Amino acid sequence: MTMRRALVTGITGQDGSYLAEFLLDQGYEVHGMVRRASTEKFERIDHLRDRLKLHQGDLLDHRSLVDALRASRPDEIYNLAAMSFVATSWIQPTLTAEFTGTGVTRLLEAMREVCPEARFYQASSSEMFGKVLEVPQVESTPFYPRSPYGVAKVYGHFITVNYRESYGLHASSGILFNHESPRRGLEFVTRKITWHAAAIKLNLRRELSLGNLDAMRDWGFAGDYVKAMWLMLQQDHAEDYVVATGEAHSVRECLEIAFDQAGLSIDDHVRLDPALRRPAEVEHLIGDPAKARERLGWAPAVGFEQLIRMMVDADLKLLGGT
Ligand code: NAP
Numbered sequence: 563m564t565m566r567r568a569l570v571t572g573i574t575g576q577d578g579s580y581l582a583e584f585l586l587d588q589g590y591e592v593h594g595m596v597r598r599a600s601t602e603k604f605e606r607i608d609h610l611r612d613r614l615k616l617h618q619g620d621l622l623d624h625r626s627l628v629d630a631l632r633a634s635r636p637d638e639i640y641n642l643a644a645m646s647f648v649a650t651s652w653i654q655p656t657l658t659a660e661f662t663g664t665g666v667t668r669l670l671e672a673m674r675e676v677c678p679e680a681r682f683y684q685a686s687s688s689e690m691f692g693k694v695l696e697v698p699q700v701e702s703t704p705f706y707p708r709s710p711y712g713v714a715k716v717y718g719h720f721i722t723v724n725y726r727e728s729y730g731l732h733a734s735s736g737i738l739f740n741h742e743s744p745r746r747g748l749e750f751v752t753r754k755i756t757w758h759a760a761a762i763k764l765n766l767r768r769e770l771s772l773g774n775l776d777a778m779r780d781w782g783f784a785g786d787y788v789k790a791m792w793l794m795l796q797q798d799h800a801e802d803y804v805v806a807t808g809e810a811h812s813v814r815e816c817l818e819i820a821f822d823q824a825g826l827s828i829d830d831h832v833r834l835d836p837a838l839r840r841p842a843e844v845e846h847l848i849g850d851p852a853k854a855r856e857r858l859g860w861a862p863a864v865g866f867e868q869l870i871r872m873m874v875d876a877d878l879k880l881l882g883g884t
């Protein structure tokens with residue numbers, strides 16, 4: 563039997579690295595699209611490099627997308643590439659729209675041209691629910707994005723739905739709630755907290771500055787969430803799915819667990835910095851993953867507390883060099 567082939571955009575990111583591992587384990591030939599930079603930053607996929615086929619490309623460049631698809635001839639395309647940090651989207655709103663919004667259309671157009679029979683996954687986001695209109699959020703909950711990133715993701719979501727309906731593409735959108743791991747970027751709040759807890763414990767830092775401690779998120783483990791992406795593309799019909807744990811926790815709870823794991827007192831080391839608050843905040847996200855559970859047979863394996871303690875331990879190991 564011939565190996566199934568997958569192309570992953572954003573393969574150097576958190577989710578890309580977990581998805582690449584998962585697909586390799588399933589016996590796929592895994593192709594990744596990577597951007598050219600002055601120095602290569604492939605840390606998250608270094609351990610897989612020999613087993614991956616990488617193609618240069620950028621979501622801003624149609625030619626490179628067509629070439630990456632022609633070279634990889636994928637059965638499945640996972641579009642994970644995006645400018646993914648919400649706070650930066652206020653600083654670079656137009657670029658965010660180009661990467662995170664219009665970039666999806668470029669990739670869908672390239673797919674229509676090169677491999678319309680392939681299956682397509684779009685990395686949509688719970689950030690689209692923003693100022694929530696329903697609790698918990700499900701697939702039919704109306705969107706009310708609160709950041710240029712959220713607005714761009716709504717565009718990416720609906721263009722995916724539209725190309726499915728207009729051209730009959732097998733294109734699914736996964737509305738994923740926050741998911742974290744030891745590979746999470748250092749700017750996101752969970753990793754910022756776990757990294758600083760470890761750094762303070764090891765006397766490498768003295769203080770951690772944070773913004774809104776009351777924000778609540780439905781946080782899961784990235785390793786669990788990439789499996790849901792794959793399951794969506796194994797269905798006969800393309801549809802959209804919410805992927806979440808169904809539990810919400812505050813930034814403060816995350817801080818308490820992380821500092822407890824590191825054996826530190828919050829009062830001695832944490833400072834609130836109003837500059838880290840956002841122009842418009844998403845206060846409370848909580849998803850209902852019933853459809854993913856029932857149709858895909860998906861369920862998260864790692865709970866919130868276990869996740870944060872695992873991230874602190876990984877950062878202690880990373881920074882302690884043990
Ligand atoms: P991430 O770690 O920030 O990775 C983003 C990836 O996109 C990186 O590989 C980055 O490449 C690539 N990229 C950015 N702009 C690009 C461009 N113009 N052309 C080609 N590649 C580009 O994000 P993540 O946490 O893995 O998230 C994956 C996707 O899921 C993103 O679309 C994100 O918005 C979405 N999402 C994430 C979550 C979450 O909680 N993690 C939840 C919902 C949705 P470089 O390495 O070169 O920068």
Ligand code: GDD
Nearest residue numbers: 646648687688689739740749750751752772773774777838
């Ligand atoms: N990053 C950060 N840094 N966030 C902070 C801080 C801080 O110092 N202090 C408080 N927060 C609050 C933010 O205001 C927000 O309410 C919450 O912590 C989570 O912030 P992030 O970890 O940056 O994630 P996000 O929820 O904005 O976005 C992530 O999840 C989305 C899915 O809902 C990203 O992964 C997006 O790409 C993803 O779509």
